[in-house]
Amino acid sequence: MRSENPGAEVKSLMDDFDGLASNLINFLEYFGNEMLLGKAFHGVIQEGSGEIKFSRLLKAAGYEDNPEGFFSELVRQLEKSKCCERQEIKINNIVFPHLFLMPVLEKILPGTRFISVTNVSQLEELASVTVAEENRKKMQAVIERYPVRLSMHAIRQMRLSEAVARQYLPFAEELDDSGQPDTWTGQFHRGILEQMYQNRVILLLNMTCPVYCRFCFRKQKASRHYPAPTREEIKKAVTYIKNSLSIKEVLLTGGDPFLNKNNLIYAIDELAEIPHLQTLRIATRSVSYYPQLFYADNSAWCHYLKAKNAELRQSGKRMEIATHFVHPDEISPQSLALISDWVRNGLCVYVQTPFLKDCNDNYSELARLFSLLRAVGAEFHYLFMPCEPIQGSHLYWTHISQGLAAAAYLRAHVSDRCFPKFCTSVPIGKIEWHTSGWAVELDNEDENFFWIRTPYTSDYFKSFSPDTEQLKTVRVNAEGTLDVRYMGKIGDESLFSGSRPPREQKQQSGTLKELQAAALEDQRMPQTVVSTGSPTLFRIHESRAETDAGADIEAIKTNIAYLRQHERISDVVISSKKDSIELLDKVSEFIKMLRKIPHITAVRLRSLKFNYEPEIFTHSVIDKLGSLNKLTTVNPLRLEIETQFLHSDEFRLSHKNLTHALNNKGITVYNNTPLLSGVNYSPEEIVGIAYQCRQIGIEFHHLYAAGLPLQNSWNENRPVDSGDVIDIASRLRRDGSGREIPKYIIRTELGEVDFGLTSKLVEAQGQTWIKLLPYNLSYYRDMDAGFSLPAHVKTDKDGRLLIPAKGLSV
């Protein structure tokens, strides 16, 4: 085996020509597709075996009979490439995607270990950077103050991507002390346990990571060198959890807990014995920057996780992997394979992303990141905006307004199933923007701070952190929740929304049965934002179309032709008047046709009978669904079940068993609930639905404030009050796990928007209007050149569209 000292051992191509060629041919064989390598490069290699693709590439590059010359040129350019200096690697105008170059770099810079960097020369050699003479002292000071660690995988990626290098390479500006030494307030700490919420805790099992992100809030040397917890400390923490009946979830983290096998396995075994615990979440970034960790020892961790999750499921519990990706350049075949393998085996993987200046604040790159991860099975949790305002990380800080602009972009351009929650982590918990929290006002003593309204109250903290209200950075506002003083920049003063007065809850009554029957009358939603030319195909978004499973063969052919032609569609929802599962033979033929369309990566079967008649999901139906779910690294076609629960009383044990069986086939079940006056229109009821979904393993996807067909008639004379949506969101944020909070959606004839986040409710001309932030006329014209706006839609001076609100009031 080669040395892993890359600086000293950079090999020339000619030393290992055969190895290099077979690495590339293998790569092209398995991963040479359009989704991973992009349209232009795929146009060169096209389809076929690895060898055929490779010979096409050689020919196009002008090296048809000279593969050695091709490699020689490729390696010459790669050896010259430096971290942080973006240069395209190209031959004969063929630009090589970085995923294609990784197998070459694996030969040039081999190895799987991680390396602690202790001085500037070592950094220069490892990362292929040059530190200017005048900066060397400062850089050494940075390395000593904020430890640097890199994995070989990250080093290879850094050579090809500025966005990756920017996350891990130290920079002299880290010595600037702007920011806070610590973002966590001490009263939440109990040894290795941190409790900020009543129902969940963080358990720190290991303080180091294989790679140190420069924006990390634990970047101080003291945190990095904190000794790993002892068994006694873990026992004490487990006893606390055992005695705290309100705790349902534990996040096992650090550092990376997978670096401390003994602690992690011991903690999981102990926690598995606690009856009231439901979910163990394990946080690791190694999926992106050190995937080899999971493949070591014959994939020992992979086997362990799958087996342990299956064991936990037997006692009604489960595990989830919480991972962290920042930029699409971090995606590798190894990381995609890990995610798809885990999800196929019933282990949920969810992704969170810090929003970082000059790293991933390019919205289209974020869209690509989320789309790739969604296709292989990931769920999406938080986009943190900004990253923690910790000392030494100010170069990464973004304004809140930029994060909100990213939300509008993503709402327009990615599948709703990979749209994250836009959240800020304040010192007393998290808020989601414009539902459970908002910017109140600028701090009048220091313009680097502003006040954020949170959903938390003094009462909330009484049982586990009674001193919270006494914090200088916290104040009680007029409605009785807590505002917190936060370090950051708003970016747009019009986002300061002030406080709101106390509110009273209204009581309403209605009949659930009546609505259940109405819901089942027709499950289709025949609404389209642009014309598709087919009465059985509805385009509801740039990325999503809905089709009627009952369509005849001619209509199916027309629909397939439209889907093939429109490359931005990634998701197809299949519905039918009765239930898509009742037409499974027809549906499966349709899915087989979709498999031949590479840009379609997800199929979603609407089944309200999942809720009302779960017995239609027989063993053979589940097996058939499993066979249709193509959760693979390359050309995936992910299958999901979309269902609808109207009330917490509707949940049964059979739903749990069925969800479990579907999860074991890698199939996610998600729920969309419409807010219905008199039926589920209260924070308690929505908390009940969220709790049941989480317990059962159903993703609570959307809570519709307005616009679903069922709501349009039911809520017509008793509209949903926007203040009540905020009350519901605030209550859910306090009482629910972060993983059980839905997105709050308004469906309109021009597409879906997020309540508050990507839409605004405005009063004008005696009526309520919804201002749509993600969409404008050209958005629709890009899908349909002949599109024109309906007469009742207005456009404001900024080109934003305003549409009359139905079933909603301010």
Ligand code: SF4
């Ligand atoms: S992986 Fe997480 S804990 Fe580790 S350095 Fe990066 S941000 Fe910090």
